[in-house]
Amino acid sequence: MSGLEKINATLHWLSGLSERVPGAAMVGRYIQRSHQNDPVRTALEIGLALFAIRYFLASRKAVSKRTYVPFTEKEVDELVEDWYPEPLVPESLDLVQRMQLSRNPILVGANGPKTHITSPPPLYPVAADDASPHSPSSPGTDSASLVTSSSDLSSDGELIAPHNAIPPHYSVSKAFEPIDYAAFSTKEVVNFALPSLYSFDQRPEVKANAIRITREYGVGVCGPTGFYGYLDVQISLEKRMAAFLGTEDVVIYTQALATATSVLPAFCKRGDIVVADQSVNFAIQKGIQISRCTAHYFAHNDLRDLENILEKVYTSSLKRKPLTRHFLVIEGIYDATGQIPNVPEILKLAKKYKFRIILDQTWSLGVLGDKGKGILSRYNIDPTDIDITIGSLAHSLGSGGGFCAGSNDVVAHQRINSPAVVFSAALPAVLANSAEKSLDLLESEGDKLLADLQKNIQAVRAVLSKVSNLIKIMSDPDSPLIIVQVKHEVLISVLKRRGPLVPEISYDETFEVNGLGQLKRRVSAGKIPLPFSLSGKSTTHRRRRALSNSKVTYDAERVILQEIIDLCLQDGVLLSRQIAIESLERRPIKPALKIIVPQGLTVKECEKSANVVKSALQKVLGKKH
Amino acid sequence: MKQKLPQLFKHNKSASNGTISVSATATDLNDNEFGPLTSKEYLYHCPPSHAELDIDEKCEPQYYILVCTYLSYLILIILGHIEDFFGKRLYPTKYRHLTEFDGYAPLNSGFDNFYIRRLKRRLDTAFSRPTTGVPGRYIRVLERRSINDNESFEFTGETRDCLNLSSYNYLGFAQSQGHCADAVEQAIKTHGITTSAPRSMYGSSVLHDETEKLVARYFNRESALVFSMGFATNAALFMPLAQKGCLIISDELNHSSIRFGTRLTGAVIKIFKHNDMQELEAVLREQISQGQPRTHRPWRKIFVAVEGLYSMEGTMCDLPRLIELRRRYKFYLFVDEAHSVGAIGSHSGGVTDFFNIPTNEIDILMGTFTKSFGASGGYVCGDASLINYLKLTNSNYVYGEPVAPAVLTQISVSLKIMLNEIAPGQGSERLERLGFNSRYLRLGLRRLGFIECGHQDSPILPVMIYLPSRLLMVSKLILERYNIAVVLAGYPATPLSEARVRLCMSAALTKEDLDYLLRAIDKVGDELDLKYCYGRTPETSWNIDNVFDTLVEDCKKDEFFK
Numbered sequence A: 001m002s003g004l005e006k007i008n009a010t011l012h013w014l015s016g017l018s019e020r021v022p023g024a025a026m027v028g029r030y031i032q033r034s035h036q037n038d039p040v041r042t043a044l045e046i047g048l049a050l051f052a053i054r055y056f057l058a059s060r061k062a063v064s065k066r067t068y069v070p071f072t073e074k075e076v077d078e079l080v081e082d083w084y085p086e087p088l089v090p091e092s093l094d095l096v097q098r099m100q101l102s103r104n105p106i107l108v109g110a111n112g113p114k115t116h117i118t119s120p121p122p123l124y125p126v127a128a129d130d131a132s133p134h135s136p137s138s139p140g141t142d143s144a145s146l147v148t149s150s151s152d153l154s155s156d157g158e159l160i161a162p163h164n165a166i167p168p169h170y171s172v173s174k175a176f177e178p179i180d181y182a183a184f185s186t187k188e189v190v191n192f193a194l195p196s197l198y199s200f201d202q203r204p205e206v207k208a209n210a211i212r213i214t215r216e217y218g219v220g221v222c223g224p225t226g227f228y229g230y231l232d233v234q235i236s237l238e239k240r241m242a243a244f245l246g247t248e249d250v251v252i253y254t255q256a257l258a259t260a261t262s263v264l265p266a267f268c269k270r271g272d273i274v275v276a277d278q279s280v281n282f283a284i285q286k287g288i289q290i291s292r293c294t295a296h297y298f299a300h301n302d303l304r305d306l307e308n309i310l311e312k313v314y315t316s317s318l319k320r321k322p323l324t325r326h327f328l329v330i331e332g333i334y335d336a337t338g339q340i341p342n343v344p345e346i347l348k349l350a351k352k353y354k355f356r357i358i359l360d361q362t363w364s365l366g367v368l369g370d371k372g373k374g375i376l377s378r379y380n381i382d383p384t385d386i387d388i389t390i391g392s393l394a395h396s397l398g399s400g401g402g403f404c405a406g407s408n409d410v411v412a413h414q415r416i417n418s419p420a421v422v423f424s425a426a427l428p429a430v431l432a433n434s435a436e437k438s439l440d441l442l443e444s445e446g447d448k449l450l451a452d453l454q455k456n457i458q459a460v461r462a463v464l465s466k467v468s469n470l471i472k473i474m475s476d477p478d479s480p481l482i483i484v485q486v487k488h489e490v491l492i493s494v495l496k497r498r499g500p501l502v503p504e505i506s507y508d509e510t511f512e513v514n515g516l517g518q519l520k521r522r523v524s525a526g527k528i529p530l531p532f533s534l535s536g537k538s539t540t541h542r543r544r545r546a547l548s549n550s551k552v553t554y555d556a557e558r559v560i561l562q563e564i565i566d567l568c569l570q571d572g573v574l575l576s577r578q579i580a581i582e583s584l585e586r587r588p589i590k591p592a593l594k595i596i597v598p599q600g601l602t603v604k605e606c607e608k609s610a611n612v613v614k615s616a617l618q619k620v621l622g623k624k625h
Numbered sequence B: 001m002k003q004k005l006p007q008l009f010k011h012n013k014s015a016s017n018g019t020i021s022v023s024a025t026a027t028d029l030n031d032n033e034f035g036p037l038t039s040k041e042y043l044y045h046c047p048p049s050h051a052e053l054d055i056d057e058k059c060e061p062q063y064y065i066l067v068c069t070y071l072s073y074l075i076l077i078i079l080g081h082i083e084d085f086f087g088k089r090l091y092p093t094k095y096r097h098l099t100e101f102d103g104y105a106p107l108n109s110g111f112d113n114f115y116i117r118r119l120k121r122r123l124d125t126a127f128s129r130p131t132t133g134v135p136g137r138y139i140r141v142l143e144r145r146s147i148n149d150n151e152s153f154e155f156t157g158e159t160r161d162c163l164n165l166s167s168y169n170y171l172g173f174a175q176s177q178g179h180c181a182d183a184v185e186q187a188i189k190t191h192g193i194t195t196s197a198p199r200s201m202y203g204s205s206v207l208h209d210e211t212e213k214l215v216a217r218y219f220n221r222e223s224a225l226v227f228s229m230g231f232a233t234n235a236a237l238f239m240p241l242a243q244k245g246c247l248i249i250s251d252e253l254n255h256s257s258i259r260f261g262t263r264l265t266g267a268v269i270k271i272f273k274h275n276d277m278q279e280l281e282a283v284l285r286e287q288i289s290q291g292q293p294r295t296h297r298p299w300r301k302i303f304v305a306v307e308g309l310y311s312m313e314g315t316m317c318d319l320p321r322l323i324e325l326r327r328r329y330k331f332y333l334f335v336d337e338a339h340s341v342g343a344i345g346s347h348s349g350g351v352t353d354f355f356n357i358p359t360n361e362i363d364i365l366m367g368t369f370t371k372s373f374g375a376s377g378g379y380v381c382g383d384a385s386l387i388n389y390l391k392l393t394n395s396n397y398v399y400g401e402p403v404a405p406a407v408l409t410q411i412s413v414s415l416k417i418m419l420n421e422i423a424p425g426q427g428s429e430r431l432e433r434l435g436f437n438s439r440y441l442r443l444g445l446r447r448l449g450f451i452e453c454g455h456q457d458s459p460i461l462p463v464m465i466y467l468p469s470r471l472l473m474v475s476k477l478i479l480e481r482y483n484i485a486v487v488l489a490g491y492p493a494t495p496l497s498e499a500r501v502r503l504c505m506s507a508a509l510t511k512e513d514l515d516y517l518l519r520a521i522d523k524v525g526d527e528l529d530l531k532y533c534y535g536r537t538p539e540t541s542w543n544i545d546n547v548f549d550t551l552v553e554d555c556k557k558d559e560f561f562k
């Protein structure tokens, strides 16, 4: 009886409460009515409600509980004892990786269109009293030890003897042998690998100015812009850059590479949609990845494919409320291919399908358009039509850092929401000021500088086009970044002639080239790079299969390109190839030579150097050998 | 009460103003950048080894303070929504970027955006204050004013020289004169501004090589790499190391750059409570025994990521305990020494030095040159195999711009000074001044009744304020009345309710500067009722007139920090 009384009392209290809580009366009425109609239903509904509450409270735990295996403390101890992690880094590097490490000379002095290089000293910096087990006996400094040291690259401290490292079935490439870069420390080499196209950073007036700034500001800024690190030098660069580009405002980043990776997550959130060219650079890829938005990629520079995707996204988004943000990401000159997109057409499409454009001007700033104002100026596009422009101070401007330009809202948002702005020290005054000086120089001498640069580019391209039977130039005619790919059939014939140069599997993947020139990823068994212990039988088998199916491993291609690069260097021309982090890129990067034509050479010098490249190409790829 | 102020500073290069300098750095400085040492008493040498981390209890504020804090935010949020409600209807053009417009979704939305417009803007006068010159002992702030409620600012053309407790300048290397600056000048002359190309494409110069060897030697590791940005060092570091099937266990207060870097990997990320080694061990035991979710396969690798010194709390990681756990559970230990390197340990080697633990107990030792060495950028050191692998797979090395020659030179000369290879004696003096200053100010603040948190030897001294309204007032009063620059830290760097003022200690400050600072803070504390712990215990109930009596001796004794 007393139980019933209590229930009654509670109900009374509840109804009293329901009068005070707005809306509760309605709920009460609902319960009353349903109860009158059907008590069973009430019970059912209460049950459902309880279940829902339980579900929401426990949903997270329930999932993990289901797969949770209870162990006793002792069992856990045993499991802990038995568990061993994989090594922090792969225990051995493969041949091509070692080749890459051994092909990294260092600059003796300033970097410019002509420069001096030397071999890197031994890799092991050892304190005199440090008896670390890995340390080699004594890092010498005479040139003989420099020669050995450049091949001294094994991770476990032993010298690599290149000839021993290669299984007998493979032809030995010179690219695996050590090079004595120290020989070039007295000889000048022409630098076809210089992103600072105009070498503003080496001009006496810029240097003098940098020294003055050091004497006024010191070096480090000692704080993020939010915390007393917002120097007047930086403000003035921001203003200057905004005026140069024709946007409302600009925000400076401390590193060019970090810019795009930080800008994208500042605007794109989970659920937003990004459509990007499939060849966008690493920084953008990672920015898209970390923003956790939905990403679609269109075929490189393919407007038709782009429109298809935009239309699909647009129509499917119409059904959804509220609207999600849509971004279209392109580059001014693609780092991967040197190609230039048709921005006016892309802009039309973007407007039609309500996409905002994020444009990466890393390479196009200082190269295209009136006085190097970039790709928008080249196409006479109003800069305010592009919502977000990303750029670098470290390329043609010859300083360091990156920037992002846009409307006041876009920039103000980043100052508080872009992680690399908020959580990192500001750009050193010296670099900010030098970039501003470079802008001044572009403005005052831009016409002549750009014309010189174009002359040099055309001179190099003219020479290279003479060997178009061997190579394909991927880049746009105006791009100072010239990407040169070896033709597929040429590669096949070189490999047929020489046999495979490296084991087919060197990273954990091989790539198959299908008829359309598109690449398919084929993941092979091993995850860790295989050591070179493939048995003779399987390798010959593999070799036959590889050649008959006209598959070429990228590694073999890289070795061939390195041979070309080494030959060029012997004749005094320094150039590079596409070096990419295969395991982290979204899609495989086709190996290619990367020639960057600087403005500071004469046309004659450019022709001469291009001829060096041409004859190296002929020598390595041509039929005569 | 008439205060004894240090002579206010003119920006000139004249020698010290009457004070006797006993400093080894005397020939090397401009008083406005680096104050002269006035007595050998004002040095503190950190003992060579600490067996364990002493954790001191933070004094908790009264209950009503917390309630008021939440209430203030509630009121601010409600007011903000009301403003937005009317604003959107009355001034649609102003709100265009916040509303759907012409088929475009708003560019910014969500709470962060609301927070910035409606809460943070009220504090904006205290953030992003533009400065000029060297951020040394004094910092020159450019005065500005706003006529539209902080939407934009204009410069008044005046400047204000402030005692600098805002910059990360622990060892006082923010200087435009002296060994570093001279060497930097030379480096610019011979190397120019940049080496331009990424390191993987011929952007390395002999300077990079020398600096990396020096960094490796400084930390007694095999190899090192230097990168042009500290944030990016962390952002790129984990990608090639932690793949799918790996686990990263991260302290909840880890810096945004570490969170950024770990989120870019395919690894699973677990968080443990700040510095709670028991919870870390529990997570390790559970994860190792359970294996990967669903499949129960063993984890491929497990990483534990911690910071040496936490930048918002001033707390130190429990390295001795971490090393024990690492032996037992075989995880790879990552330590971010951004704030601890240079500032801590008897040889300025960071937390490993402080606890006298060999650096090879840490698999990945990372840090930055921004905080202690007056430079910029970050480093990673470890085994040669790690560094070689990073040369192939670290995006900063492969794609990023290299560290500029000027910055490299600042790094290498300041490191050599700390190793006493250049200007012997100067390095240890800087370190000992920093040690003294940190402890002096910390004990002073504690005795006056403020809630400061962090480790006793930490050069970061957060002073808890809690209430957002007081936060703004502190910054305003202390800057405008006393010419002292301090940093306000609030959301998103700290939890919403734990707003604080952060004082960054520097070897460039003199004891007299700190006395002035204590007097100023005491005044402000009385005025705004910030001494939340005043009167709780005799130790926290000193008043300003006698607090200085024994502070110099007491601050060198550990027992007063217990």
Ligand SMILES: Cc1ncc(COP(=O)(O)O)c(C=O)c1O
Binding pocket: A423, A424, A425, A426, B229, B230, B231, B232, B234, B255, B257, B307, B311, B336, B338, B339, B368, B369, B370, B376, B377, B378
């Ligand atoms: C722990 C930690 N790591 C990394 C960084 C980033 O360093 P930087 O400012 O040099 O980019 C910071 C800076 O605030 C930090 O506190």
